[in-house]
Amino acid sequence: MSAEQIITRIHHDAQQEVDRITQDAERQADAIITEAKEQAKRDADQIIRKATEEAENIRRILISKAQRELKQEMMNVQEEIIEQCFTEAYQRLVTLKDKNYTDIVTRLIQKGKQQLGADCQILVSRDIDKTIAAQENLIIQGTIPSQGGVILQTSDGKITLDNTFENILSRKKDELRITIGTLLFPT
Numbered sequence: 001m002s003a004e005q006i007i008t009r010i011h012h013d014a015q016q017e018v019d020r021i022t023q024d025a026e027r028q029a030d031a032i033i034t035e036a037k038e039q040a041k042r043d044a045d046q047i048i049r050k051a052t053e054e055a056e057n058i059r060r061i062l063i064s065k066a067q068r069e070l071k072q073e074m075m076n077v078q079e080e081i082i083e084q085c086f087t088e089a090y091q092r093l094v095t096l097k098d099k100n101y102t103d104i105v106t107r108l109i110q111k112g113k114q115q116l117g118a119d120c121q122i123l124v125s126r127d128i129d130k131t132i133a134a135q136e137n138l139i140i141q142g143t144i145p146s147q148g149g150v151i152l153q154t155s156d157g158k159i160t161l162d163n164t165f166e167n168i169l170s171r172k173k174d175e176l177r178i179t180i181g182t183l184l185f186p187t
Contacts (some may be wrong), residue, residue: 012162014139023164094147094148101126105149106136117155120152126148127148133150
């Protein structure tokens with residue numbers, strides 16, 4: 001074999017080795033690219049799944065918040081209506097005509113006498129209360145700044161029963177609020 005043939009053969013073998021290495025490198029590059037694409041798709045799918053879950057959680061939170069705000073607003077409106085009922089009830093009490101007023105105050109005095117004893121004393125809010133007190137044989141101790149009703153006291157002044165319209169409504173407000181709410185806003 002001549003030197004030229006040896007050089008040609010070496011050249012040929014070298015070219016084959018270069019081709020083989022190039023093909024190997026291309027296969028490896030293709031495998032790396034394929035794996036990178038697959039990993040990128042898995043990563044993208046995971047990111048999309050997490051973003052979807054986060055979006056759903058945010059949606060649930062916003063819906064829950066809106067529902068709470070709506071419920072609170074409804075409760076506020078209901079409370080305003082209930083307060084209007086109390087205001088209306090009070091206005092009706094303070095504008096009662098003589099006969100109705102007399103009947104109510106007489107019952108309040110009689111109930112108070114049962115609780116405090118027949119020898120109790122009275123503080124009145126209206127002139128008509130003086131007439132009622134006289135009919136019930138009670139000593140009038142003075143007047144009170146009220147729109148209606150009376151205050152009864154034991155003769156020694158140690159126990160007081162405030163039966164003014166304002167105080168009666170105030171004492172019964174929680175109980176009445178539930179009753180009014182149930183009547184106006186049944187669930």
